[in-house]
Amino acid sequence: MPGKDSSEDREFSSLFEKYYKQIYGNTLRLVKVQVIAEDIAQQVFLNVWERRQQLAEVENPKAWLFQIARNLIASRFREKLLEDKYLTFAMELLESNSESPEDIVVNIERAELLDKSLEGLSPKQKQVYQLSRQDGKTYEEIATELGIRKDTVKEYIQIALAKIRQYLITHKNELISIILFSNIFY
Numbered sequence: 001m002p003g004k005d006s007s008e009d010r011e012f013s014s015l016f017e018k019y020y021k022q023i024y025g026n027t028l029r030l031v032k033v034q035v036i037a038e039d040i041a042q043q044v045f046l047n048v049w050e051r052r053q054q055l056a057e058v059e060n061p062k063a064w065l066f067q068i069a070r071n072l073i074a075s076r077f078r079e080k081l082l083e084d085k086y087l088t089f090a091m092e093l094l095e096s097n098s099e100s101p102e103d104i105v106v107n108i109e110r111a112e113l114l115d116k117s118l119e120g121l122s123p124k125q126k127q128v129y130q131l132s133r134q135d136g137k138t139y140e141e142i143a144t145e146l147g148i149r150k151d152t153v154k155e156y157i158q159i160a161l162a163k164i165r166q167y168l169i170t171h172k173n174e175l176i177s178i179i180l181f182s183n184i185f186y
Helices: 007-031 034-050 052-057 061-095 101-117 123-133 139-146 150-170 172-185
Strands: none
Touching: 007 034, 007 052, 007 061, 034 052, 034 061, 061 150, 101 150, 123 139, 123 150, 139 150
């Protein structure tokens, strides 16, 4: 009947009110990032909502909720580890140099991909990144050359690396194609 809560809905609401803060607090203690802890805590209760018809069968709701949270946290850590390994590998490939004519073609494609990843930067941020990564200059040398603070140089590099990481994550298929092409044909 419309407008009436089912027993599953009431049980879900009760679990949410009773355990959300505990799940969130425990998750925050483990992941140390508020946004991620909130996301995981919400995902726990989204999973419970999707299985709310099973709530009556759960003998120990608190243990069940914490197990769901532990599984989500472990999954998030695995994803982060794989992402970090992938990004490290991708960055090394993008910045590597080679001598053979075949590799020059692949490196041009890599450089184009890297340039695309830097498109969202201001001209000064892009210049700082290029001076650091392509010319091998220190933060202090860049600061002196451009007349900006060393902290600003560091901030620009961090912004550039974050943009590159985000671009590579969203365009990983393109990067994988370049890598496969270079490894299969050359």
